[in-house]
Amino acid sequence: MNTIKNIIPVVIGEMAKKRPQEIDLSQLWGRIAGSPKGSRAAQMKEGRLTVLVDSSARKMQLFRKKDQLLEQLQNKIPTIKTIYFKVGSV
Numbered sequence: 892m893n894t895i896k897n898i899i900p901v902v903i904g905e906m907a908k909k910r911p912q913e914i915d916l917s918q919l920w921g922r923i924a925g926s927p928k929g930s931r932a933a934q935m936k937e938g939r940l941t942v943l944v945d946s947s948a949r950k951m952q953l954f955r956k957k958d959q960l961l962e963q964l965q966n967k968i969p970t971i972k973t974i975y976f977k978v979g980s981v
Contacts, residue, residue, distance in 0.1 A: 931943055939975055942976050961973065
């Protein structure tokens with residue numbers, strides 16, 4: 892029988908493996924977006940990258956560059972199929 896003492900290190904290890912991917916995605920967004928001020932990569936789910944932006948004006952600015960940004964992202968992470976820009980807390 893597994894005890895909590897034995898399970899916790901396994902769970903923490905699995906969580907640690909997932910965390911660097913999020914950091915890499917955030918760093919990649921920063922490099923590709925150029926000036927990521929006012930935007931951040933929030934989550935990647937089922938091939939859709941959600942990017943939070945601080946205003947509708949920034950959303951439009953990035954939306955105009957969506958195809959270019961998507962192409963550059965796909966060169967690094969081919970599983971990204973689309974980018975969704977959402978106004979929210981950055």
